[in-house]
Amino acid sequence: MLKMMKYEYRRGIFPLLVVITALAAAELLFLIGVFGKKDICVGLGLIFLILGGFAAYLFVLVYGVIIYSQDLKNKTGYMVFMTPLSNFKIIGAKLLSILLTGATLVVFLAIIMVVDYNVIKTHDSNIAGMEIMLNGILGTNGSSLGTIIANLAAFIVVVLIQFFTMITIAYLAVSLSSTVLQNKKIKGVVSFVLFIVLYVLMSYIAFKLPHLGVGMQAGTMLEALYASLPQFALYVVCMIGSYIGSAVLLSKKISL
């Protein structure tokens, strides 16, 4: 499985490098603005980094689904499915390599965020002052900047898990399209509709599920994550269900 992961990661490395190069260019623009005291460059650099970060993450994850879809439609799938590995291992390797690619990007973005905040704080004394002032205001409400960052970080983790669940549901839809629906003329439409229905249903249930520790101020990321534990559990169940469903469908009905 690790060997398959290596090859799957290698297949996605080129788009990842393109994305990282584009983000590095935005970062360079930002740094030129900070050190050259050009506000327009700082602003543009930040906008490109924020929007580019979201777009890049979306692209890298969606690219993983495209690769899987291509493997089931094009001949490159022979290379993957002629190996003596179970479909559980093959799909597991594909999903984990997407996760690894996404994690690489998240780590890269997190490093950029921390570095940029410290760079801008060092070069602009107003930022450090604003940080103290904001902490003071939040303190009067029994909160702090640390609390907000913890909640924000927990929110990002939940969003990432939700997004990864979406990828596994997309895998299930692609698997359905290439297996039980393979002889249907509108298999693409049916599987897309099914994907939307499953995802909306999951999101609706997640919305209806209660949050734990209502009224509690989360001081750390773990405390904030605890609040979303029911949603977190739902996403994990959907993720595992979609993974098993995809592997079983391929085992029963693969047709390359």
Added chain:
Amino acid sequence: MLKCEHLVKKYITTTAISDLSLEIEPGHIYALLGPNGSGKSTLMKIIAGLVKPDSGTITIDGVPMTYRSKKDIAYMPTEAYFFGYMNCKDIGKYYKDFFDDFDYDKYMGLLAEMELNPDQKAKSMSSGMLAKLKIAVTLSRDSRIVMLDEPLNGIDIIAREKIISTIVRNISDDTAVLMSSHLVDELERIVDHAFFIKNGTCVLQGDAEELRVSRGKSIVDMYKEIYA
């Protein structure tokens, strides 16, 4: 050794394989004959585990096939199937990673014999070069079953003789070879058994020499008689 019984595979409007049964044994070269669309490639894909039949069974030594059986089967599809970024060396390393019976040194030797550059990417190769590459990588495995789907496709008339001798030379006595080709006359010289596939079913099969004697004609003439 390999036994297919009552295989059926249907697609939207066509039946690719219809109640097909056959058996192959080690030490023989089997020709899988039939025109385009007769079901040869689908049958090979089913045996390779790339297509699931709607019904029927496949066993190896009496044991039903699973994903583990793929380690005993070296399959060469008729289409190019390598990942876009891979050169010949990468392809060899990939096979070495997944197939214990893959001999990397033999592979490099076959590449040299076929005058292929190990550093050249598969996606930049001509159809003739790709055909040679597929043969090299498949024959570098020491599998119990070797399936070659149209191995002479894209190979010019001059190189065909060399390819056929390379195939015959690189197959061991305990291997069963299943080979399809439109070029029946090229296959006739090397096969010792033939399966004639028509509309997804096996309409004639037997030992090549026995068929020639009993019917008083060559495999090529039998092919013309069945499909003309």
